[in-house]
Amino acid sequence: MQLFVEVMQRGSFASAARELGLVTSSVSRAISSLEEELDVRLFQRTARGLKPTEAAIKYHQRVSPVVETLELAGTELRDNNEQPAGVLRITAPTTFGQIAVVPLLKRFTDRYNRLDIRLELSDRVMNLVDDNIDVAIRLGPAEDHRFVTRKIHRIVLRACATPRYLRTAGRPESPEAIRNHNCLLFPFPGFSTGWRFNRPGEEPTEVPVRGNCSVSNALALKQCTLMDMGIALLPEWVIARDIQHGRLVDLFPDYEISVTERPLYAYLLYPSCKYVPVKVLVFVNYMLEQFQICPPWQMDGPARL
DSSP: OHHHHHHHHHSSHHHHHHHHTOOHHHHHHHHHHHHHHHTSOOEEEETTEEEEOHHHHHHHHHHHHHHHHHHHHHHHHHHHHSSSOEEEEEEEOHHHIIIIIHHHHHHHHHHTTTEEEEEEEOSSOOOTTTTTOSEEEEEEOOOOTTEEEEEEEEOOEEEEEOHHHHHHHOOOSSGGGGGGSOEEBOOOTTOOSEEEEEOTTSOOEEEEOOOSOBOSSHHHHHHHHHTTOOEEEEEHHHHHHHHHTTSSEESOTTSEEESSSSOOEEEEEEEOOSOOOHHHHHHHHHHHHHHHHOOGGGOSSSOOO
8 A cells, every 4th residue: 555655646666666765566566466456457557657547546545544644653653762763855945955954964964863864955846745855945935834834044135246346337325326237137936126125214115126147046146246247136145255255245234125025034844744753853943953053154164053
């Protein structure tokens, strides 16, 4: 039944075999044995792959909760008797993962050395259920009510440029002045076409921006900025050290700058269920602790406990 559910979720014998650490032929034989036992065809084998039959769909609806309950019982038993163990699957956006997650991994694996970490860095929004993800780290407004959401950091945006660019093009003395500058753009769904500047005691100002370069990766956008190509709006976690060492200039440190109506966060996301595995809880708590102590990009050395 467990193999059958895995094949239904993955869509092929080969994918299920890779996930479970088996050879494809073993999975195929197991499904054939199940079909013989039930005396019903579960999958149509075609040149294009597997197609579940109507009987398979009905059977999956009945046995999937049973398999989940069995796996949950095993997880609870192991968690009650051992330190967290097994595979912990995490996904994070590529740049944030490199800057903010990877530096924290060594201390985490030292503390929980029975966990096998599978970190998937991808700018594709992965499906926690279909992709079998334990914890996802996302950036944006925290609004997915299907899952448990824990905010770990408020994202602060900074308008910045290099000293050389500013010597050539002139430093904008006010947010309105960036209209006359080449602005490097970050195409992201939900971002407005203008940069919104807000300072206490003043009316918020939205300034339309234009530019000749649009880059979909924050590190690449920073690299363009460092090559004196224009003014960019980048997260503080990407450019904190560049500002500290004078490679970039924070143009409007007194302003809060946004591109969405709601605040942006880095947050943890994991499936909502009656029992959350200990391996998930220890990772979530560890990340919350580390960001409360000091965000990784502000540390000179390795992450602290």
